[in-house]
Amino acid sequence: MPFIIDTVQLKSFIAIVETGTFGQAAETVNRTQSALSLQIKKLEEQLGCELFDRTNRRVTLTPQGEIFLGYAKRMIQLQWEAFSRLREPDVEGEIRFGTPEDFATHYLPDVLASFRQHHPRVQLNVDCDLTLNLIDGFHRGKYDVILVKRDPQQVKGGTKVWREPLVWAAADGYQLEPRLSLVLSPQPCIYRARALAALDRAKRSWHISYTSPSLAGTLAAVKAGLGITVLPAHMIPAGVHPIRKEIKLPHLADSEVALMRKDELSKVAEIFADHVVQSLENIKT
Amino acid sequence: MPFIIDTVQLKSFIAIVETGTFGQAAETVNRTQSALSLQIKKLEEQLGCELFDRTNRRVTLTPQGEIFLGYAKRMIQLQWEAFSRLREPDVEGEIRFGTPEDFATHYLPDVLASFRQHHPRVQLNVDCDLTLNLIDGFHRGKYDVILVKRDPQQVKGGTKVWREPLVWAAADGYQLEPRLSLVLSPQPCIYRARALAALDRAKRSWHISYTSPSLAGTLAAVKAGLGITVLPAHMIPAGVHPIRKEIKLPHLADSEVALMRKDELSKVAEIFADHVVQSLENIKT
DNA sequence: CAGAATAATTTGTAAAATTTATCAAACAAA
DNA sequence: TTTGTTTGATAAATTTTACAAATTATTCTG
Numbered sequence: 127m128p129f130i131i132d133t134v135q136l137k138s139f140i141a142i143v144e145t146g147t148f149g150q151a152a153e154t155v156n157r158t159q160s161a162l163s164l165q166i167k168k169l170e171e172q173l174g175c176e177l178f179d180r181t182n183r184r185v186t187l188t189p190q191g192e193i194f195l196g197y198a199k200r201m202i203q204l205q206w207e208a209f210s211r212l213r214e215p216d217v218e219g220e221i222r223f224g225t226p227e228d229f230a231t232h233y234l235p236d237v238l239a240s241f242r243q244h245h246p247r248v249q250l251n252v253d254c255d256l257t258l259n260l261i262d263g264f265h266r267g268k269y270d271v272i273l274v275k276r277d278p279q280q281v282k283g284g285t286k287v288w289r290e291p292l293v294w295a296a297a298d299g300y301q302l303e304p305r306l307s308l309v310l311s312p313q314p315c316i317y318r319a320r321a322l323a324a325l326d327r328a329k330r331s332w333h334i335s336y337t338s339p340s341l342a343g344t345l346a347a348v349k350a351g352l353g354i355t356v357l358p359a360h361m362i363p364a365g366v367h368p369i370r371k372e373i374k375l376p377h378l379a380d381s382e383v384a385l386m387r388k389d390e391l392s393k394v395a396e397i398f399a400d401h402v403v404q405s406l407e408n409i410k411t
Numbered sequence: 412m413p414f415i416i417d418t419v420q421l422k423s424f425i426a427i428v429e430t431g432t433f434g435q436a437a438e439t440v441n442r443t444q445s446a447l448s449l450q451i452k453k454l455e456e457q458l459g460c461e462l463f464d465r466t467n468r469r470v471t472l473t474p475q476g477e478i479f480l481g482y483a484k485r486m487i488q489l490q491w492e493a494f495s496r497l498r499e500p501d502v503e504g505e506i507r508f509g510t511p512e513d514f515a516t517h518y519l520p521d522v523l524a525s526f527r528q529h530h531p532r533v534q535l536n537v538d539c540d541l542t543l544n545l546i547d548g549f550h551r552g553k554y555d556v557i558l559v560k561r562d563p564q565q566v567k568g569g570t571k572v573w574r575e576p577l578v579w580a581a582a583d584g585y586q587l588e589p590r591l592s593l594v595l596s597p598q599p600c601i602y603r604a605r606a607l608a609a610l611d612r613a614k615r616s617w618h619i620s621y622t623s624p625s626l627a628g629t630l631a632a633v634k635a636g637l638g639i640t641v642l643p644a645h646m647i648p649a650g651v652h653p654i655r656k657e658i659k660l661p662h663l664a665d666s667e668v669a670l671m672r673k674d675e676l677s678k679v680a681e682i683f684a685d686h687v688v689q690s691l692e693n694i695k696t
Numbered sequence: 697c698a699g700a701a702t703a704a705t706t707t708g709t710a711a712a713a714t715t716t717a718t719c720a721a722a723c724a725a726a
Numbered sequence: 727t728t729t730g731t732t733t734g735a736t737a738a739a740t741t742t743t744a745c746a747a748a749t750t751a752t753t754c755t756g
Contacts, residue, residue, distance in 0.1 A: 134744095157745075157746090158745070158746050158747080160745080160746065160747080160748095161744075161745055161746075164744075164745080165744090180752095180753095181753085182753080182754085183753060183754055183755095
């Protein structure tokens, strides 16, 4: 994603804020830790104040850093706006896009709508399916761009686009049984696999009481008290709540969504992919 | 004026827009013409569109360039805001500042007020006087920072801060006489000198009917029909109008204002100078 | 107190921006 | 037209800057 001016520094700064460490941030922006260290040093020199408090292991923002964070985000946002406004205003063509169903329902409608508005002559074909099916189709050339859920541990290419906590959730007033009743998606589902693996590691007994391929179906079953489920924190609807920590259920790694692009992507698809990445970036704030 | 990110490109872009040529712009941003040429080339490549129309001698903005200009200005503005918000929020000290009276009256009140708001503990001493007196005092160490009018031709250091056309002006309904009646400031005034020199070159006969050291005094005399005067285009008040081109009066070079800083400036004064330059930059838009 | 994790620093190298020096096109005056 | 001047583009050389790799210093954890 080529930008006009040195967004690099700002991106690094934001990455550090989000990860809490220079090292991790370095990975996400594809640079070394020392590079970020120098970038921030320069930034701080120019501003004449410290941006981070390094007394603790995890760095945190100073009050000045907080202020600057707001500006950094606005600056990046502004650049993106200028950029996307000028770049190829009337491309046309076709894009084959695959995405998990739940993600499509929750976060994508606005993103896709605004893309459509900027590029009305592009034909966008969206396919909702389970991550593993999407990856399969992607490798068979069925898609130009896909969003996939993935395990933060085993990074397998693509650019990270979204990350949020994954939690156990149950209907309000639901009473946990010793042998857990689970409401999950059917087989090749990443959350399902993660949940079951975690339970097995913790030696908890369980059974699956209900399966549905759609998020809406799963939620309906949970609300009806058929069991507990696993959800990204932001997708919890009314009538359902995360299960309290006191009731020890095995911890789940964060949910992470990444975007993958076909090699030799068409220009339209390239623009589309950038649009998705950047728009989600902005939603987060 | 150190900035965080590559404002350089944006500044160059804006300078080209304002001067209309790469060469002149290069001077104002202290780079070579080829540097700007490459900067803009890169910018255009990244944006995927032409910013300037080079078919004519003076380059002009393309429609896309117009759009980008707006963003460029906003981006610089935003950076400046972040910068000035964080940099030394509560410096203190004293600043001795000199400025021409007319400029102080018209453009500076807001600028000085906002500086005061950001840095309430700074004592600001403003002196209004004629440019030549200011320069004299500056060299004798009387001022830290001064604004001066100067002839665009004979550049004598300092950074350009303002430029606008200089015009002949008369009261509405005033009838020009063959021998011109002039209302001007007293002796060491730059506009006065420029006006008289221009008239002499054009072999026009004239006499000075009224002199006043303050802009308000001059305007009052002009409004009263005591003669014509010379004014920066934006300072023309109600009841007075620029004299039409048809009535051939000698052409006057643009009015230009520059800011000069003492060597070894204190930090407060440095910040003040930057503030003035940047704020005037923003007023212009 | 030992060991793991983390940021700062140092140093050599690679990449990028800038200048210098031409060049080609557009304009103005003859 | 022709000629001289102004202007932007381009190529090569140079300077500046950013970066990675390795090392050091610090802080948290058990």
